[in-house]
Each structure stands twice: as C-alpha cells, then as structure tokens.
Amino acid sequence: MSTTAVPAALERGESPGRRALRRFMRHRLAVFGAVVVIAFVLAAMLAPWIAPYDPIATSWSNIRKPPSLAHPFGTDENGRDVLSRVIWGARASLMAGVVSVLGAVAIGVPIGLVAGLARGWIDALISRVADAMLSVPFLILAIALAAFLGPALENAMLAIAITASPIFVRLARGMALEAKATDWAEAARALGNPPWRVALVHVAPNIVPPLLVQSTLAIAEAIIAEASLSFLGLGQQPPAPSWGSMLNSAQRFLDNAPWLAVAPGLAIFVVVLAFNLMGDGLRDALDPRTDRR
C-alpha cells in the first residue's frame, strides 16, 4: 500500500502520533470509551480503599437483601456486599483481559513476523497451524484448553492467550508481507541493510498501529471469554469475586434475588462496550487509509 501523494498532515509538519491523537480526540464516543476504561482500571487498582465492604466477608443477617442505602447493589446468597464484589471483580476481569491479550501478542506477533519474512515452508507450516486453531470456534477451544489445564484464573488466562494468538499471527504475517513490499523497505534493502535490520527497524514499527487496534478489540473479547469461563466454573475460583462466577450463582436465585444478576452483567457490558468504542476510535485515528465518517 504505497501512497504517492504526501499527506496533508505531514505538510503541516504534524507528527503521526499527534495526528492520531487529534483524530482520536475528535471521536467523542472513543474518548468516552477511554474514560470509562480508565475509571474501571482505577476502580480495580483502588479496590481495597474504595470498596465499602470486604468482598468475601459473609454475613448471616444480610443474606439476599435487596438494594438499599447500605448495600446499593444488594447482598448475595452468603450475605456479601454485591457492590464490593463487583469492584473487586474488576481486578479479575481487567487483568484477565489485558494479560491474556499481552500473552497472545507475545506469542503471535514474533511467530507471524517470522512467517511473513521467512516465507517458504516455515510460513506454510505456521499458517496451517494458525488455520487449524482458527477453525475451532474461539470459546470452544478456550473451554477445551481450560478443561485440560484445570480450573483456575491463571489457566483461563493462558487458555485465552493461546486461543487468541493465531489472530495476531495472521495480522503480523500480513503486515510483514505488506511492509516488505513497500518502497521504503525496498530502499532499506538496496542500501545494504541486513534482513533482520530491515525487519526490526523498517517493518516492525509499521505493525504497531493495527496491532494496537486489534489488541484493544481483543481485550473486549478476552473479557467476555474470561467471564464465560468463570461463569462455567473454569476461571476465577470461589470465594474470590469475578463477574462471571457472580452471574453463575445469581442464576440460581432469579426468583427471589433478581438484583444479583444485574450488576455483574452490567459491569461486563459497560467495560466491553468501552473497549469496543476505544478500538473503533483507534482504528479511525491510526489508519490513514480509512476515512469513515
């Protein structure tokens, strides 16, 4: 994808980073998403100080009490404060989302770069493995991996990281192929740069913008995946709070304690929506090729 015309922003002497930031800030919904994400990250980090109660302290006299001033989201089947559990649950969800995607990037990107730059049988092998993994639906592969690894939050994160990695293999491979064919990479090679230098200095940086977009959207998917695994009992183990496992126990008390199902689900929805908004905004801001809206 070589562009012959000099972009207007470059003529104005604006750096690509500044331009991206300007385009992102113009995107009001994306900024809203970023603000929400930051709020959730802060809540997760400050959980010990801002949660009104101990998230695992049970209370006999407070079993399944509807929302009140003392307990804005009510209490659960063990008398624990739902609000406190939702705040603490943000830790598990956000950590699982971010760590598993970082893991997927760390596994997928180097492998994808190697495939795209080496070509030949290495590329064929890597591509077929990625195809094979992508032919199993995401959640089913994650469930199978988590099942064989054993139920624990760390294993759920590992399962999600492995399952999500082929997306990044494909992305990095595609970008490497594309970047390799550009004039600047050609020029760098012609100047006598060794292949590894062309790869690291000229190819890799061009992968960062789409990688950032894909990662943000993948975090949204990973958070849903972690909640799904925890809902099934394959993620965070009780009594430690997680949104997915809270929904699982809430389902048993829909008749007499419906409030239990509202807050954790809403938390997942809002944080996933925020990451999706941010990802869409980043895509518009970072990709000079799209001029959506």
Place this chain on the structure above:
Amino acid sequence: MGMWLLRRLGQVVPTLLILSFLIFGLQQLMPGDPALILAGEERGDPQVLAQIREELRLDRPIWEQYLAWMAGVVQGDFGFSWRIRMPVAELILSKLPVTAQLSVMAFIIGIVIGVPLGILSAVRRDTPADWAANAVALFGISTPNFWLGIMMILLFSVQLGWLPPSGYVPLWEDPVQSLATTIMPAFVLGTGVASVLMRHTRAAMLTALSQDYVRTARAKGLFDRTVVWKHAFRNALVPVVTLGTIEFGRLLAGAVLTEQIFTIPGFGKLVVDAVFNRDYPVVQGVVLTTALIFVTLSLIADLLYMAINPRLRHA
C-alpha cells in the same frame, strides 16, 4: 473451477491433520494420570489401573496412541465416552439436531434483523438512522450472550411468566412447545449474528453504492429504490453471504453458554458436562466436530462466493 477446488482441498487436508495433532496433544496437558482419575474409588487396586491403561492404550508409546486414535477418527469412530459409556460419535450425533435447530432459528433472527439494518444504515449514511443502527450493532457485540439470556429469563419467565425458563421439547414432538422453549435462546444467539451481519452488510453496501455502475444508474434517472435493490444490494450480497456462512459456524460456540443457561440438552451442554466429568474423549470429539463443521462451512462459503460472483469462476 476443478483445479481451484483441488487446490482448496489441498489446503484443507494439512489444516485438519495439524488440528488432529493439536486435539490429540490436548491430552498431554492434563495434570495427573488419567487412569487414576478413571479408577476413582478403586485407585488403590493396581490390577484395575493396569486394566484401564491397557484398555485406553495408555501403556503404549504416544505415536501409537495417536495412530490408533486417528485410525478410528477417519472411520467415524471418535472413541468411547469415559463416563456415559457410549461411543462419542453417537453422543455427538444425538445432540447435534438440538443445536442445529437452535442455530438455524438464531441465524434466521440474525438475518432478519441484521441485513435490513445494514442496508438502512448504508443508504441513510450519517443520519440518525445510521447512528441508531450502529448503536444497535455495538450493543449486540458488547453484550455477553449469557447475561442477555439471564436477563431475558428474568423478564419473560420470572416476571411476566410468558415463556418457560428452561428445558427443551423436540420440534417433531410438539412444534409449538418446541418454539416456546427455543425462542429465547435463539434470540440471544441471533443478536450476536445480527450485529456482525449488520456491520458486514453496511460495509458491503457502502462499497457497492460508491461504484461507477451505481452512479451511472442514478445518472440515468432510475428511482432510488431500483438502484439500491437491483444494482447495489445484489452486489453487496456477495460478501454478506460468504461471511454469513462463516458466522453460522460461530453459532456453535455461542451455543455452549446459551444452552447452559436455558438447560437445553444440545451440543454445548454436552461439552460443558464432559469438561466437568473429565470425560476427555467427548471434549476432543466435540472440538474435532466443530472444527470439521467450520472447515466445511468455509469451503461452502468459498463455493458460494464463486457461484454468485461469476467473474471469479475463470480466475
């Protein structure tokens, strides 16, 4: 066309072979000795352990285990369930129709909502209608399926009492009751499909509407409706149909949680139960089956792509 099909199949075979390594390899991740797990109460009895090991070929080298497993798989024998004491293939076949019914219903709901919304938002680009359609799609993508399911049970079963919260009645036994038990889970699954189809349709329509032939048709003075339906939509259909086929394969994964919530005895319930019973042959069989379905669907998607886009036939 024949050559193309051969080349495409040439890609599928190694993919499936690698997949078989991966699925078989899953077993090796398992902590502990499967014979001990299976023996249960009798774990102290060395004779029982030896018998289990021999029966499951756990005492053979790993490549021999793989070849024996693979030899069964190509003959449609996916092994034997450890817990239910039934052939895995038979178990899967008995559950598949339930999930198929759910998926077809979900897919219809997805098309009925997603495609018109996508067309509307492309034709009315940058108007409140477009924003609203995009918001619907974004909400659909961001809502966890299982939470939506729980909320629907809360509203339609617990509060209003209109629909049964769980259970399943086969279509051929009592069609009305069958629809009543599956409409909520199908809708939950369908919203996800609708969101994705809406985005695909919108993108495809925007591309089609910006083409020269559409501008020519407009310049000829044709009615807007004729241009949208006869010129743009027919061409936009190509990517929508192919991507839609692949989306159908994803429904299988979505069904896992949805069936769990509505206690529907389908494919998804089977795998979750198998995970908790440590019935690993069933887990492997399910992963393999979903992959086979997915690979077949993407092959069909490619064939459809050729069929509705004649330009590609001679490529």
